Amino acid sequence: MSERRRRIPIWPFRRIVQISVVALLIALPVISRYRHYLSARELDDLMERWDGSVQGETLAFTDAAVRVGIADGEGGVETRRPRQAVLERTRQVGGSAWSANLFGLSLTDPLAGAESAVASRALPWVLVVGLIVPLLVTLILGRVFCGWVCPGGLLFDIGEKIRWGLRRGLEIRPLEVELWSATKYVLLGVGLLVAAVSGATVLRGIYPPAILGREAHAFVEALFDRAESGRPGFAVVGISAGTVLLLVILAVEVLVAPRFFCKTICPGGALYSLLGRARLLRVRRREADCTDCTLCDNRCPRGMLPMTDVTGSECDACGVCVDVCPTQALVFRPGWSGDKIVGPSAPTAPDPAEAFPATGGGVAAAAGPALGTIAVATALVTAVFAAAPRPALAHHIMGVPHYSYDENYPQAPVLKLVDTVGDWQLQLTGYPGNPVPGEPTELHVYVVRELDRAVYDLPVSVTIRQQHLGGSRETIFGPADARRSENVFKFYPTYPEEGHYEVTIGFEDGAEGISTLTFPLVVGEPGSPWVPVALFGGGLVLLLLVVRAIKIKQARRARAAARREGGTS
Amino acid sequence: MTRSEFMKSAFAFGAAVAAARWLGASMAEASADVVRPPGALGEDDFLSRCIRCQRCADACPNRCITAFSEASGKQFSLVPGPGQEGTPVIFPRRQACNLCASEGAAETLRCTDACPTGALRVVPKEREAIQASVVMGHAVVDENLCYSYTGSSCGVCVRACPFERDALRSGFFERPEVTADRCVGCGLCERSCVRYPQAITVVPSRERQR
Numbered sequence: 001m002s003e004r005r006r007r008i009p010i011w012p013f014r015r016i017v018q019i020s021v022v023a024l025l026i027a028l029p030v031i032s033r034y035r036h037y038l039s040a041r042e043l044d045d046l047m048e049r050w051d052g053s054v055q056g057e058t059l060a061f062t063d064a065a066v067r068v069g070i071a072d073g074e075g076g077v078e079t080r081r082p083r084q085a086v087l088e089r090t091r092q093v094g095g096s097a098w099s100a101n102l103f104g105l106s107l108t109d110p111l112a113g114a115e116s117a118v119a120s121r122a123l124p125w126v127l128v129v130g131l132i133v134p135l136l137v138t139l140i141l142g143r144v145f146c147g148w149v150c151p152g153g154l155l156f157d158i159g160e161k162i163r164w165g166l167r168r169g170l171e172i173r174p175l176e177v178e179l180w181s182a183t184k185y186v187l188l189g190v191g192l193l194v195a196a197v198s199g200a201t202v203l204r205g206i207y208p209p210a211i212l213g214r215e216a217h218a219f220v221e222a223l224f225d226r227a228e229s230g231r232p233g234f235a236v237v238g239i240s241a242g243t244v245l246l247l248v249i250l251a252v253e254v255l256v257a258p259r260f261f262c263k264t265i266c267p268g269g270a271l272y273s274l275l276g277r278a279r280l281l282r283v284r285r286r287e288a289d290c291t292d293c294t295l296c297d298n299r300c301p302r303g304m305l306p307m308t309d310v311t312g313s314e315c316d317a318c319g320v321c322v323d324v325c326p327t328q329a330l331v332f333r334p335g336w337s338g339d340k341i342v343g344p345s346a347p348t349a350p351d352p353a354e355a356f357p358a359t360g361g362g363v364a365a366a367a368g369p370a371l372g373t374i375a376v377a378t379a380l381v382t383a384v385f386a387a388a389p390r391p392a393l394a395h396h397i398m399g400v401p402h403y404s405y406d407e408n409y410p411q412a413p414v415l416k417l418v419d420t421v422g423d424w425q426l427q428l429t430g431y432p433g434n435p436v437p438g439e440p441t442e443l444h445v446y447v448v449r450e451l452d453r454a455v456y457d458l459p460v461s462v463t464i465r466q467q468h469l470g471g472s473r474e475t476i477f478g479p480a481d482a483r484r485s486e487n488v489f490k491f492y493p494t495y496p497e498e499g500h501y502e503v504t505i506g507f508e509d510g511a512e513g514i515s516t517l518t519f520p521l522v523v524g525e526p527g528s529p530w531v532p533v534a535l536f537g538g539g540l541v542l543l544l545l546v547v548r549a550i551k552i553k554q555a556r557r558a559r560a561a562a563r564r565e566g567g568t569s
Numbered sequence: 570m571t572r573s574e575f576m577k578s579a580f581a582f583g584a585a586v587a588a589a590r591w592l593g594a595s596m597a598e599a600s601a602d603v604v605r606p607p608g609a610l611g612e613d614d615f616l617s618r619c620i621r622c623q624r625c626a627d628a629c630p631n632r633c634i635t636a637f638s639e640a641s642g643k644q645f646s647l648v649p650g651p652g653q654e655g656t657p658v659i660f661p662r663r664q665a666c667n668l669c670a671s672e673g674a675a676e677t678l679r680c681t682d683a684c685p686t687g688a689l690r691v692v693p694k695e696r697e698a699i700q701a702s703v704v705m706g707h708a709v710v711d712e713n714l715c716y717s718y719t720g721s722s723c724g725v726c727v728r729a730c731p732f733e734r735d736a737l738r739s740g741f742f743e744r745p746e747v748t749a750d751r752c753v754g755c756g757l758c759e760r761s762c763v764r765y766p767q768a769i770t771v772v773p774s775r776e777r778q779r
Binding site: 032036040088098099100115124126127130197199201213218415416419427428433444446453487 | 586619623638652683714719765
């Protein structure tokens with residue numbers, strides 16, 4: 001065996017693709033933001049204003065990256081930023097892992113397509129166009145999306161590493177629950193049935209690529225919104241229940257059931273498995289080289305058994321078994337049927353009579369899919385970079401006065417809360433929309449009868465209370481009365497500090513006496529009381545684990561020393 | 570399968586279908602009325618068709634399209650219904666749709682071109698096509714609040730309207746007069762209004778049809 005050439009491992013290629021996908025998830029919304037600022041002629045100002053913060057650095061990095069290959073100068077001015085060319089280039093990408101546009105190539109997840117088509121009972125052409133490439137790839141290569149592209153797959157790979165660390169370094173033996181692997185097909189069927197009957201799409205709610213795509217977008221949006229409202233800098237913002245769900249799944253994977261999600265729950269994985277049943281490229285075993293060592297069977301993250309030729313439709317072409325095989329009996333080979341290669345062992349030249357003619361030996365066959373992906377990506381990037389810049393065009397169309405979003409008439413308050421009580425509708429607006437603690441603000445209350453649009457005429461009172469941790473409330477403004485002025489009631493509160501407030505508006509409602517309405521109001525970015533608790537708890541657990549790891553290590557060292565002593569004496 | 574078994578499973582299937590239908594109906598009931606990107610199908614069809622991929626939001630040069638969430642709707646008292654989380658929405662107060670005015674070279678409205686499922690129908694960037702097929706909602710003037718109706722003269726909204734003298738006309742003392750049939754609901758008037766609470770606001774349309 002020793003004379004056999006070393007094979008190029010597959011896993012580095014797979015990790016590169018997976019990490020690129022995660023980078024894209026963040027990069028696509030960032031590029032969208034960048035394009036917006038550039039389009040609004042705000043980019044230079046903002047990069048200067050946010051210099052040194054994560055937003056400023058991200059914009060500067062994006063600027064440098066998307067301008068590669070575009071010469072400066074536009075409209076005859078050499079020093080001018082090549083705005084139109086850069087804009088045109090940034091328009092080439094967008095979306096998430098759920099559906100994306102990469103250099104004009106529309107890619108839509110088959111699960112998204114299936115659910116959308118079934119729920120709306122329509123199969124529009126745009127949807128078909130986006131499904132072509134993913135469907136072809138799956139039909140030929142099988143469930144490669146799961147193993148190579150899905151960001152959830154990467155997350156759960158990390159979970160497996162944590163599991164390994166627990167066993168190895170901490171001597172904690174996590175549970176190993178096996179679930180019924182056909183559950184995912186049932187879920188897929190039920191989900192599509194619900195979609196068909198009710199028109200509601202539900203599967204996207206538990207599908208990791210869809211969740212991660214949305215969360216990445218929400219995070220980037222919130223981060224830049226935060227900077228726009230005067231708080232550049234990093235913060236964990238914008239994430240929602242989807243992240244919590246993924247972390248819970250990760251925790252279950254680490255502690256209870258390894259890889260249970262991909263194997264038994266994921267409806268997208270189920271769809272890919274079904275589509276990839278008759279795939280052409282699969283892991284095959286050269287029987288003559290196999291030593292029945294079971295290494296591959298033990299390592300397969302999908303629970304397949306390559307050693308006994310059980311690499312069914314669930315195989316996601318991750319290549320772990322191919323990498324781990326000490327005799328290189330397992331290879332990726334194209335072909336129409338079967339998982340077994342009968343015939344001479346690898347170093348021999350391929351025999352024409354062989355059932356599965358080699359495409360160029362084990363090395364090329366192993367690295368084939370990865371190199372192909374890289375080649376396609378490189379070709380696409382080159383094609384875009386070679387595209388000629390478009391000439392500058394007028395931007396004053398249809399009479400809309402939009403040079404910049406700052407020039408879009410005065411910056412207006414963005415707070416507008418609406419509620420009704422009885423016949424009356426209340427509107428509460430505040431200026432500025434994001435109040436600054438310690439600075440005076442304006443609150444305008446508008447009370448109007450819904451029936452005849454009559455404005456409320458008697459005085460209105462406002463009380464503002466700050467909500468402290470633990471539920472106690474402190475009045476910081478009012479109760480203050482105001483008379484009607486220009487058909488609204490104006491108040492000028494000052495919020496002492498960042499925090500959660502409630503604005504209670506009281507007015508006399510003819511029939512029912514005094515009516516009150518309470519609006520929640522958040523000033524600044526008050527921290528959640530759970531953050532310190534979670535940090536403390538997490539830190540404590542981490543500390544205990546580290547202590548345990550050190551103790552185990554010391555015990556091991558002591559044992560080893562004792563053994564050595566025993567051997568010498 | 571015996572007849573009683575068949576009856577039982579048929580009954581269970583019928584019950585499941587009824588439950589799913591009820592789920593769909595109650596979800597539609599609880600959904601909030603919001604302004605959707607141009608070319609959007611009627612709300613029920615839209616929610617079935619849309620896969621929440623954010624491609625329209627990424628494509629929007631004006632970044633008026635955002636994902637509907639509790640956090641994004643909070644400052645406008647809008648809470649996403651059960652099926653609306655993550656769907657593309659426009660809050661004109663925050664940023665209105667400028668019908669891709671800054672996109673000189675565009676042949677279609679960018680978001681409608683980006684949609685991979687047809688939840689947004691492709692809208693050519695032509696005046697007539699936009700007015701014929703885009704119904705995000707229509708503008709409504711509150712005469713109690715509008716400066717031009719309460720003794721001053723303003724006219725900011727009329728000048729912001731991309732269909733000036735058609736959808737939004739300037740009357741006596743620059744009073745805005747809306748022709749609902751010609752208004753696409755882009756919200757530029759609401760965005761431009763200098764009064765607060767806004768005197769002119771877009772009332773979203775659920776059916777989004779002329």
